[in-house]
Amino acid sequence: MSVLNVKNLTKTFYSGFWPFKQSLYTAVNNISFQLKKGEILGFLGPNGAGKTTTIQMLLGTLTPSSGSIAYFGTDFAQHRISALKRIGYASGYDRLPARLTVIENLDIIGRIYSMTQPHRVQQIEKLLKLFGIGELCDQQTGTLSAGQTTRVMLAKAFIADPEIVLLDEPTASLDPDVAHEVRKFILTQRKRLNTAILVTSHNMDEVAELCDRVLVLKKGEIIADNTPDVLARSTAKIRLHLTISSNMTTALSYLNTTQVLYTAEAAHLTIELDEHAIAPFLASLSEHKINYSAISIDKPTLEDYFLSIAKG
Amino acid sequence: MISMQSIWAVVIRHARMWRRDANALLGAFYWPFLDILIWGFLGSWLQQINAAQLQHYETTALLGVLLWQVVGRGSNILLNVFNEEIWSNNIVNFFSLPLQIIEWMCGIIIFYIIMMALTTLSCLLTIAAFYDVSIWHMLTTFSIFAPPLFFTSLWIGFTSLQIIVTWGKRSVELGYVFCWFFMPFSGAYYPVEVLPSWAQKISCLLPMSYVFKGMRGYIMHQKDPTPYLIKGYLMGILYATCAILLFIYCFNRSKRNGLARLAD
Numbered sequence: 001m002s003v004l005n006v007k008n009l010t011k012t013f014y015s016g017f018w019p020f021k022q023s024l025y026t027a028v029n030n031i032s033f034q035l036k037k038g039e040i041l042g043f044l045g046p047n048g049a050g051k052t053t054t055i056q057m058l059l060g061t062l063t064p065s066s067g068s069i070a071y072f073g074t075d076f077a078q079h080r081i082s083a084l085k086r087i088g089y090a091s092g093y094d095r096l097p098a099r100l101t102v103i104e105n106l107d108i109i110g111r112i113y114s115m116t117q118p119h120r121v122q123q124i125e126k127l128l129k130l131f132g133i134g135e136l137c138d139q140q141t142g143t144l145s146a147g148q149t150t151r152v153m154l155a156k157a158f159i160a161d162p163e164i165v166l167l168d169e170p171t172a173s174l175d176p177d178v179a180h181e182v183r184k185f186i187l188t189q190r191k192r193l194n195t196a197i198l199v200t201s202h203n204m205d206e207v208a209e210l211c212d213r214v215l216v217l218k219k220g221e222i223i224a225d226n227t228p229d230v231l232a233r234s235t236a237k238i239r240l241h242l243t244i245s246s247n248m249t250t251a252l253s254y255l256n257t258t259q260v261l262y263t264a265e266a267a268h269l270t271i272e273l274d275e276h277a278i279a280p281f282l283a284s285l286s287e288h289k290i291n292y293s294a295i296s297i298d299k300p301t302l303e304d305y306f307l308s309i310a311k312g
Numbered sequence: 313m314i315s316m317q318s319i320w321a322v323v324i325r326h327a328r329m330w331r332r333d334a335n336a337l338l339g340a341f342y343w344p345f346l347d348i349l350i351w352g353f354l355g356s357w358l359q360q361i362n363a364a365q366l367q368h369y370e371t372t373a374l375l376g377v378l379l380w381q382v383v384g385r386g387s388n389i390l391l392n393v394f395n396e397e398i399w400s401n402n403i404v405n406f407f408s409l410p411l412q413i414i415e416w417m418c419g420i421i422i423f424y425i426i427m428m429a430l431t432t433l434s435c436l437l438t439i440a441a442f443y444d445v446s447i448w449h450m451l452t453t454f455s456i457f458a459p460p461l462f463f464t465s466l467w468i469g470f471t472s473l474q475i476i477v478t479w480g481k482r483s484v485e486l487g488y489v490f491c492w493f494f495m496p497f498s499g500a501y502y503p504v505e506v507l508p509s510w511a512q513k514i515s516c517l518l519p520m521s522y523v524f525k526g527m528r529g530y531i532m533h534q535k536d537p538t539p540y541l542i543k544g545y546l547m548g549i550l551y552a553t554c555a556i557l558l559f560i561y562c563f564n565r566s567k568r569n570g571l572a573r574l575a576d
Contacts (some may be wrong), residue, residue, distance in 0.1 A: 013569065053570075059408035062570035084410035095401040112409045156405075 003164055003196045004035035004058070009067035011053055011220075027053040029220040030067070035164065035196050040186070042211035042228070043200040044306060049217040051200040052093070055168050058198070059089055071164065085113060088165040090157035092150060092172035098142025102133065102152050105141055106159060113160035120159075127155035130185055132178065147174045154182060158189060165189075167199040171206060179203075183210055204303035208232070214302070232300045237261075237272040240281070243294035244269060251290045335485040342489050349496040357502040365532065371445050371453075372531045373501060378435050378454055379527065380500040382461040383468065383520055385431055387491040389424045390469030391476070391484075398481050404572045413563055417556065421466070432458075457527045460541060463548030464520045468494065470555040474562040480574040499524040519547035 011028040014021045028050040035041050043051045056062035058069060060080045069076040071083040096105040103124060110120035128134045131151040136144065141152060150172065157165050170186075171179040183206060189195050201207050207214060208228040216224040216231065224231055244251050244267045251269065255262050260281070261272040273281055278297070285292070330337045358366075397403050407416075432454065440447045472487040479486070497507065497514045503525065504515040515521040526540030566574065 052572075056404065056570055056572060059404070061404050061408055061567060061572065063564075063567040081410045081412055084408065089405075089408050091404070093401075094405040096405065097396065097400045097402055109409060112411050114410075 001037050002034040003037050003072055004198070005068075005070040005073075006034070006058075007032050007068045007070075009054065009057060009069065010065045011050075011057060011062065012065045027220050028057070028064075031217070031220070031222050032067075033215055033222065033225065035198055037163075037196055038190055038194040039213065040190060040197045040199065040211050042207040042214040043198065043217060044204075044207055044214050044302075045217035046306075048219075050220040051217055052091075052168055053220075054217075055089075055091075055166050055198070055200065058166055059087075060084070085160070086163045088157035088160065088162035090150075090153040090165075090167050090170055092153070092169035094153065095149065096141045096152065096156070099140055101138050101140055102128070102144075103137040105152070106155060109156050110159055115160060123159050123161070124155070127158060131155055132181065147178060150174055151178065151182070154185075161193055161195075163193075163195060165195055165197045167197065169200055169202065171201070171203060179206070186210060204301060204306055208302045216305075228302050231305050232302045233275075234305065238275050238278065238300060239298040240271045240273055240278060241294075241296045241298070242269045242271070242292040243267055244290065245293040246291045247289060250288060251285070254285075254288050254290065333482055335482055338485050338489060346492060346495060350501065353496060353506050354502045357506040360506065368532045370443060371450065372528055374439055374443060374445060375450060375453055375457075375527055375531065376500045376524065378432065378439075378450070379457055379461055379524065380495070380498070381431050381435065382428060382458050383465045383498070383500075384492060384495065386424055386428055386462070386465030387469035387472060388488065389427050390420055390466075391472050391487050391491065393420045393423060394473055394476055395484055395487075398476070398484075398575050401575050403574050407571055413560055417470075417559075424465075424469075425462075428462075453527065453531065456530075456537070456541070457523050460523050460544035460548045461520055463545070463552040464518075464523075467519075467548065467551035467555045470552070470559040474555070474559050477559070477563050477566045477574065480576060494518055494520070497521065499528075503528060519544045519551060522547070 009028055009031050010026065012026045013024045015024045016022055031050075031054065033041075043054065045051055053062065057064045058076075060076065071079075072086065074083065076083050100108070106124045106127075107120060110123065115123065124137075125134075128137055131154060133148055133151050133155070136148060136152075141149065144152065150170070151174070154167075154170060157167065157170075165186075167186075171182050174182060186197060186199075187210065190197060197210075199207070199210060211228055214224070214226065214228050214231055215222050224234070226234070248264075248267055252264060255264075255269070255271070260277075263270045271281070397406055436447055436450060439445060439450060468491055472490045475483050475487045475490060497504070497511055498518055498520045499507075499515060500520070504512055504521050507515060522540040523544035526535075526537030526544070529535035529540070530537045
């Protein structure tokens with residue numbers, strides 16, 4: 001069941017005023033996608049791809065030029081507040097009022113979500129403990145480190161047990177161990193409450209670990225929509241590392257007769273191959289009496305895919 | 313060893329801002345200009361009247377200051393609370409919560425009333441400490457004339473906020489300039505009759521000029537202020553309603569370019 005349905009969403013920015021209005025650029029161009037209940041959907045793309053613009057339209061802080069957004073089957077433009085009551089949001093770019101303490105900030109947010117006082121206290125306590133920031137509750141948010149602020153923002157996103165959470169670069173500036181805890185929490189939250197999560201990130205490992213599905217944006221358009229694993233394999237080849245123990249010259253001569261891409265350094269060869277071509281390639285090496293003393297295989301990662309689309 | 317080059321670097325660091333942000337320069341001319349107008353017109357008026365007419369001037373001047381706080385300080389409070397969200401980089405965060413714009417507006421108006429109550433109390437205590445005037449008389453007179461000025465401050469405050477939600481952080485100085493733009497024409501410290509005729513035409517359009525005129529007549533000549541209060545109320549409510557509706561329109565229109573842009 002889809003909890004978010006985006007159809008033909010477009011955002012064009014203009015400069016000047018009527019009648020001298022001029023189109024500057026289209027940040028998001030006719031994108032359509034769905035987010036299912038309990039699904040974790042990744043938004044991937046280089047800077048300027050339109051990820052944050054899309055999230056802002058999904059929050060209603062930016063009006064789309066055309067297209068529609070429907071949460072829980074109802075039009076967002078018509079029922080913005082009732083939809084936002086069921087949505088949590090955190091961004092690595094936003095901050096909370098600096099002179100209020102962590103607990104004061106979260107209390108205000110809980111009130112806006114119409115949470116009762118006991119529920120607020122219980123949720124704040126639980127989330128602060130979960131994100132390891134319980135001891136910071138009376139500290140002003142302006143005095144927190146970037147990592148601590150990110151954790152407070154995540155607590156804010158999950159405070160009302162939302163059915164959908166929109167996360168814009170959620171683990172930016174977190175230490176790897178804390179980022180791991182956050183990812184664990186996101187997965188637990190999904191399992192516990194079947195929360196649907198839309199996450200943008202530059203951390204490829206994170207996207208691969210968290211997301212069931214990834215939407216790849218480039219210049220405002222969705223250029224791919226698939227699982228992280230399929231995307232990783234779609235452009236990058238497997239890298240086969242061999243340490244040649246004899247006949248390096250023969251090995252190089254043989255490689256030159258084939259179509260494969262390779263690099264050679266001393267006795268070490270790195271060859272790029274499709275997964276299905278590995279076994280025949282190794283067999284042909286023994287036919288040519290080329291022996292190797294060590295072998296390792298690097299599978300393509302989402303980062304390889306990301307780099308390929310960023311370059312392309 | 314003091315480096316002249318370093319000192320000059322500090323000077324141009326600030327001067328270069330002016331080239332790209334005219335608002336930063338605005339304050340350098342505007343506030344002295346405002347002072348010249350206010351104190352100049354006050355001086356002209358004092359010179360024109362005789363000593364007998366100045367019998368209750370101390371109370372009038374102090375009430376003028378107190379009542380102007382409702383207009384000037386009040387509209388500043390409305391501006392400050394929105395600027396606070398901009399400077400905290402909390403705009404997108406805050407307005408992505410299930411908070412209706414009308415709820416936010418009601419919230420800041422209540423906060424403004426609380427702040428004004430505190431300001432009035434502190435002003436009255438200061439007056440009691442330094443001047444030989446009846447505080448009870450001040451308070452009762454203030455209670456008569458402050459309510460129509462409350463609506464005027466909503467008009468000015470929400471109009472200033474329209475500037476900020478349209479042009480963002482860079483227009484903050486312009487917002488404050490707008491709050492104080494009407495001060496010389498409002499007749500808070502002197503009758504508007506002392507102004508040049510073109511300025512008196514502006515005064516005619518300002519609800520607070522009637523309230524201050526009524527207050528001055530009431531204190532200095534024991535005249536009935538009701539006709540002035542009615543004008544002040546009607547114009548104030550009309551202007552405030554228009555400003556609030558326009559603010560809601562500008563806020564929603566601002567979303568076309570995104571609220572995140574306001575903090576840039």
